[in-house]
Amino acid sequence: MTELSTMKDGVANQAEASDRVLQILAEAGRLFASKGFEGTSMRDIALACGISKSLLYHHFSNKDEIYARVAVGSTLELYLFVRDRIPDGPPSQKIRAFMVATAEYFRRYRWAWIASTTAFWNDPDRHRHKERLTRRDRFENFLRGLIQEAIDAGEIRKVDVPMTGRLILSSLNWMHRWYNPNKSATPEQIADIFFDMIFNGLRSGQLVELPGAEPPKAGRRKSR
Amino acid sequence: MTELSTMKDGVANQAEASDRVLQILAEAGRLFASKGFEGTSMRDIALACGISKSLLYHHFSNKDEIYARVAVGSTLELYLFVRDRIPDGPPSQKIRAFMVATAEYFRRYRWAWIASTTAFWNDPDRHRHKERLTRRDRFENFLRGLIQEAIDAGEIRKVDVPMTGRLILSSLNWMHRWYNPNKSATPEQIADIFFDMIFNGLRSGQLVELPGAEPPKAGRRKSR
DNA sequence: GTTTTCACCGACCGATCGGTCAAGTCCGGC
DNA sequence: GCCGGACTTGACCGATCGGTCGGTGAAAAC
Numbered sequence: 001m002t003e004l005s006t007m008k009d010g011v012a013n014q015a016e017a018s019d020r021v022l023q024i025l026a027e028a029g030r031l032f033a034s035k036g037f038e039g040t041s042m043r044d045i046a047l048a049c050g051i052s053k054s055l056l057y058h059h060f061s062n063k064d065e066i067y068a069r070v071a072v073g074s075t076l077e078l079y080l081f082v083r084d085r086i087p088d089g090p091p092s093q094k095i096r097a098f099m100v101a102t103a104e105y106f107r108r109y110r111w112a113w114i115a116s117t118t119a120f121w122n123d124p125d126r127h128r129h130k131e132r133l134t135r136r137d138r139f140e141n142f143l144r145g146l147i148q149e150a151i152d153a154g155e156i157r158k159v160d161v162p163m164t165g166r167l168i169l170s171s172l173n174w175m176h177r178w179y180n181p182n183k184s185a186t187p188e189q190i191a192d193i194f195f196d197m198i199f200n201g202l203r204s205g206q207l208v209e210l211p212g213a214e215p216p217k218a219g220r221r222k223s224r
Numbered sequence: 225m226t227e228l229s230t231m232k233d234g235v236a237n238q239a240e241a242s243d244r245v246l247q248i249l250a251e252a253g254r255l256f257a258s259k260g261f262e263g264t265s266m267r268d269i270a271l272a273c274g275i276s277k278s279l280l281y282h283h284f285s286n287k288d289e290i291y292a293r294v295a296v297g298s299t300l301e302l303y304l305f306v307r308d309r310i311p312d313g314p315p316s317q318k319i320r321a322f323m324v325a326t327a328e329y330f331r332r333y334r335w336a337w338i339a340s341t342t343a344f345w346n347d348p349d350r351h352r353h354k355e356r357l358t359r360r361d362r363f364e365n366f367l368r369g370l371i372q373e374a375i376d377a378g379e380i381r382k383v384d385v386p387m388t389g390r391l392i393l394s395s396l397n398w399m400h401r402w403y404n405p406n407k408s409a410t411p412e413q414i415a416d417i418f419f420d421m422i423f424n425g426l427r428s429g430q431l432v433e434l435p436g437a438e439p440p441k442a443g444r445r446k447s448r
Numbered sequence: 449g450t451t452t453t454c455a456c457c458g459a460c461c462g463a464t465c466g467g468t469c470a471a472g473t474c475c476g477g478c
Numbered sequence: 479g480c481c482g483g484a485c486t487t488g489a490c491c492g493a494t495c496g497g498t499c500g501g502t503g504a505a506a507a508c
Contacts, residue, residue: 450508451507452507454503455503458499458502460500463495464494466491467491469489476482477480
């Protein structure tokens, strides 16, 4: 039972699914993440689950559907997941919360996340590809809104908003390529460090308030 | 001829190769980049080149060798390429030059770069995988050296060096997922913007020198 | 003029791919 | 006792995979 609940942890939003389906989604996610969609055969998935290949087709109509269930679980609700974790307060703190929440999502649904961001960055399925872009844009626009908010409040300087969003998302999205769950910090802690670096900058020196600008209370300046 | 020289641009360090080999490497790079290694068949490559599949095996011993030639051309010399473009001067400017040079490399060998970073992040070929990690480490350690230099010179504050390196590389490595060569800035310009954001920070306010620290002349503070 | 070399091709191979299907097992309700 | 439905299987399918093989035609070497 502990094993099943562990597996459940890796699969997002599959509440109504049976244990077997959850097991398939978990194993498929791991395989898609490490070997890619094309590099993973239905036989691989069946073998990893200790079941026959036919059984996969009893629970899913085809390989694409397995991938879709894995990927949908990891990206469909990312926006909602993050949005609900943004507290009231200074805009810069909202940006930090955005980064930490995204990192938490990554930690919780790591394999599904990797599977969905690695495979199919040019999806041959046009409808699915378009839907993916829509979700990505909604997520990215949400972040841009927070950045604009912080600029309007005078907490951050007048930077290029889309480019700033890309920098922040890059720091989070690339994490799966080097993150090692057995070492170092949690994804949330890493996101926090990155926020500090990006917000306060690397440059040595001491910040003084600009006349007319609101005093930025947010963000910590810590040495490591 | 112009067509051949254009193709040559996308393939690094294949000086001694024939035009046909260069064409195969260029087309294979594009295909590997957009569909992945497993998702690209030898028939796909042959079709894209307008030749028979047999001819691929006349010029290369197998599929792996084509991939290796594509990937090696893109990563083997990255370290040397970047190292030779680091000027003498303030350490922070070296970091900036590092970022701009990496971006230039990305622009010049875009498809090969994407192919080599997308496919095989868990390479089944153990020797090749180890070699790749070695090259990556050498590149990353080079950057860490520059960061440490900047800290010792008092140009940047006492941040966590490996984590700072990861932030910088993340901003560059994720670029291929959103960069559009037809729009906006060049990769070098983007790298320059990212350096400004990371070095100076997003936070509004004015920097004053810390007593005892060398005055950081490097890095520009610009609004966009 | 003959032979060697080399870029190139169509036909073919065994293995594996995603996917199907008829048949069996298990199990609670009657 | 048995019946219906959920779960599970091994045998099998056509298509495609990476890779091989014998051969062609033209230019280079002799």
